[in-house]
Every structure is written in structure tokens, then in C-alpha cells.
Amino acid sequence: MRMMLMAGLMMPLAACAGAGEQGPAAPSPTAQGPCSNDGLDRFVGQKASAEIGADLLKTSGATTLRWGGPGMAMTMDFRPDRLTVSYDAQMVITAARCG
Numbered sequence: 446m447r448m449m450l451m452a453g454l455m456m457p458l459a460a461c462a463g464a465g466e467q468g469p470a471a472p473s474p475t476a477q478g479p480c481s482n483d484g485l486d487r488f489v490g491q492k493a494s495a496e497i498g499a500d501l502l503k504t505s506g507a508t509t510l511r512w513g514g515p516g517m518a519m520t521m522d523f524r525p526d527r528l529t530v531s532y533d534a535q536m537v538i539t540a541a542r543c544g
Contacts, residue, residue: 479526480507480543488541493532501528501541 484504491497498510507528513519515534523544531540 480505480528482541482543485528485541488530488538491538493530493536493538497538498530501530505541505543507543 482505485501488497488501488504493512498512501507502510505528507526509524509527511519511527511529513529513531515532519529525543527544529540529542529544530538532538
């Protein structure tokens, strides 16, 4: 009986073990991957199209292109192989960035 009582008292302490430890490190937004932000600024102000999308992929080296329109919900996970391109209501590119 005493052993069960001691075990019951120790369980909450065991649950706290490691609570102050950090989990696995997430890649930083500046982590280098297959996608590169170099040269993407020249696309800002251009009209979004399939042809521009192909040029964006070629310039960035990304393997995935994600378009983001006004008010569109997007995940915030970082993927070093993905290029995210935002555009406004007139389909004009406002930003292009890896991740």
C-alpha cells in the first residue's frame, strides 16, 4: 500500500521531467534549401500568370510554387523547397519568398 502511495506521488513529478528542455530545432526562415530569394524582387509589380510562375520557379530553384491571394489562409510551416508568391486583387505580385 505504501509503495502505491509513493508511486502515486512521484507520477506528477515524472510528468514535469524535461518540461524545461527544448524540443527539436525548427529550421529558421533564413535556412538555405533548394529555394533562394535572390532575384525574386524583380517579379514584384508584375501580373501573376502561369508563365511568371514558371519563371519564378526557375529563378528561385524551388520545387513547389504556392500562390497566395488577398485574404487567403495559408499554413505557416517552413519548407525550404517551396516558393510562396502573394498577389493583390488585381493579380499583381506583391511578394515572393522562399518557405
